[in-house]
Amino acid sequence: MIPLLSFGLADTVRCLLGPRIVLRNSNVRVTRPRTGDGTVWHTSPPSRLVSAPTVIACLIYLDAADEQTGPLLMVPGSHHRPDRPPAADDPFDDQVTIQVQPGEVVLMDAALWHRGGTNHSERARRLLTLQLSSIFMPEFNFEPSLPSADYQRLLEQARSSEDEPLLELLGHGGLNPISARYWPHRRRTDDSLPRGRHC
Template identity: 30%
Template sequence: MGRPHDLAGAAKAFHRDGFVILPSAVPADAAEHLRVLVEHHYQDPQVHAADPERDLVRGDVSLMRMFEHDQAFRDIITAEPLASLVETILGPDCHVISQNALRIPPGKGIVNWHIDDALFFPFLDEAEAPQESIPCFSLNVMCALSDIEQEQYGPTQVIPQSHMSGRRPPYSPDLPGKPRSLLAQAGDVYLLNSQTWHRGAPNRSDRTRYVLTTAYGRRFISQRFYPFIGYRLPDGVLEGASVRLARFLGRHDKGPYG
């Protein structure tokens, strides 16, 4: 779908820094199409009037499970080179654990530093020797759907190598990396280790920021589709899906535990 990239080099940078940027991984026209779909979905009165148990929108900025609403979101799950890079990092039996669209209007932002899951490696904080790499159990693929080319537009910010700290936020100046803003054009994609400290800087412009976030995990990381044990894919989501796409959505072969 996007332009070719050095996947081995990208995976190495990801493990070293806790993130990697893939410029123009999604064509600009495809990113614009997704942005329009996000806005259309957000403007649908039924989305905001729905029973909270349907979990369609959170905090008025995060739209949930976008693959349920249009096949364009479903199909980007296996878009190249993204899917192959995810499989390089997580293994060939990984799956999607969430897919949300962020719509950050002027004056808003997910401004608190955070990680996206439990702290997997707390013992690293006590390690005597620095680690060169650690296993990655889950990651987030974030696709810019609008230009976020200056600080005022509220870019994602990361602390490079913070995934190796064995700590969770708040931010501490003794971390090896300093905050870095991931400026982007629509169609640029960045992958974040779930342990990497990050946030969305405040949107100080008059432009809404759009990002599609698809999180992937290894097979043993559970999918996070509310209401979890009672969730089932809506009819039609798997229609025409390839074997690979169906597996990303959770249709696994039998394994050791069932």
């Protein structure tokens, strides 16, 4: 959550998606050295809305993504395609290669076909991935996970300070993604968490 709070990523995404957004998913990806591992082509679910994008992926690189550790590969314009990419690592004629330095952030329409290249180096490739979406997007299709102690502390801090923008990102403020109505302006007594809204 530190990148969201300290570096204005949420505000940047609000400029792209509109004022009502939620943290859809977050994870850490580690590609270990000397493994030849990479990721297959992937994308977020297609948008239900006419306008695009509805999900922004924020890739925060902790290590270099270069020719040795595996660059970021994308297919320009693929976010307009109605189909999904094949779950493979075969190259496309129109793919582009992007090398990223530690500390750099890539923001992209999550519907863009992309993947991480293979790591043949002596170094690991680590990155944080945050998906921020319009509240009108469906739930993500990953396995649900229990909230961490850090998430619970952050939620309590946001509740006690009545930090509406942060409560909205955590799925406990702003608009309710199920009813599209505003949450009541009172402290919620239940600790139930909307699926997919925690890190």
